[in-house]
Amino acid sequence: MSVLNGVSYGLLLFMLSAGLTLIFSMMGVLNFAHASFYMLGAYFAYQVSEWTNYWVAFVVAPILVAVMGGLFERYVLRKTHKSGHVAELLVTFGLSFVILELVQLIWGRSAVDYKVPAALDGSLFKLFNSSFPEYRAFMMLVAVGMLVSLFLMLKKTRIGLVIQAALTHPETTEALGHNVPRVFAMVFAGGCALAGLAGVIGGNAFITEPGMAQAVGAIIFVVVVVGGMGSLAGALIASVLIGLMQTFAVGLDWSFLGGLSALGIDVTPDTFGYPVWKLKLSQIGPILPYLLLVVMLVVRPKGIMGTRDD
């Protein structure tokens, strides 16, 4: 059961990190505001489903987010590009605050009541007394569908070929007659649409509140670095890994204490470092991804599938 929950959370992370890593290959810097587009997706979906219903929101919210992302790329980022990477980084950083303030201004500081639609609110099946929610299955379905179409689009279509070429060799690609600035705007908007869609399906599965961008933002940076900056396959592996890790950690009550006594070592409150040994895995769960990040940077700095040597 935890496996399925972990995988569905991991796939959601992948929808976010896929866009982030593509945009990274293109700009050369990480987009700090990426998780903010995830949050916008959730809030837009909440608002639109209040006005109409969930299915309209499912379609409309990602489109709205994509349009906002496209406009931001066209009118802000592209102008900043000449001033170098630091400026680009700062402007995305600034955008994340603007979005946060706007969200709080419009929808308030506490969580909004964005619920899973009634049609998907049941449990799909039961196993060992725990049930697997229908909505989790729906999330997985959407994520896998997105993953497959992203793959087909990149590998099988002409525009996918141009994107692949433009990501690594923008100047040569443009000199061959391809409108690379437009390709970049499309990649940016597409990445935002994915983040928005992740917000639509994640916002009601978890919680829709102003802190959600920051919470997930840190995790997807870890995913992208661990997976290897710019590698989609690496991002997929890292997403699922971290999804599983977090879900398992929360469900487990093991502690070092238990582990050590199983090895025959007696640990008492007087033993050196007792507060550390008695920590339960579920307590350190939230920091596991960052531990993984540190270990990864030490062992293999370019990430799981990274090719960059620098």
Added chain:
Amino acid sequence: MSAADTSKIALEVKELHAFYGKSHILQGVNLKVNEGEIVALLGRNGAGRSTTVKAIMGMVDNTGEVIWRGKNILGMKAYEIAHLGLGYVPESRDIFPKLTVHQNLMLGEKGGKKPNRWSFEDMYKMFPRLRERQHTEAGVLSGGEQQMLTLCRTLMGDPDLIMIDEPTEGLAPAIVQLVAEYLMELKRRGISVVLVEQKLAIALQISDRVYVMGDRRIVFEGTPAELKADANIRKEWLEV
């Protein structure tokens, strides 16, 4: 298409200056290319030849005039210039290494409505090596094969004028000869060629006219025969 009217000017560059950030590289370059003509651009390392073709292609900041078939194209974007019929083959064989040979060629196509005078079949006939390796990742090809690939990739965009930056650098003599034949084939088809070269022999063998660059401007203009006769120019600007 047959050989073009070589008395008509195709491309005219006037007082071209180019900049990389704050460094002022080209100091007022003037040159002309007639329809269907092969023009060589010679000079030592750092003379500014690559910068000249990049500036014509709109890939570096520049001022002056670049007139293509009567229209000033300076200030246009590189992809727009490509759509007007100018082709560019970058130096250092800048292929897309993770894509296959065939995909590299596909990226040369611009996907416009205009019928293309070249097909994949033409490319594979010209360089049978490329047909054998069409499903191979371009990154693993030999230097000579990568050079053939960049030449063909740009050709798939059906340019009327093609600018080629050092196509023979580091290639074996047999492959240099293949490149020379490719250039002659372009000329037969009425395509104008700007050839940036280091090797004097091939340039003198196939060009109609020659420019020599030194100190980031043009220091000599004439026919291959005139350059052969001018020992001073060769000594001052070409020999190492």
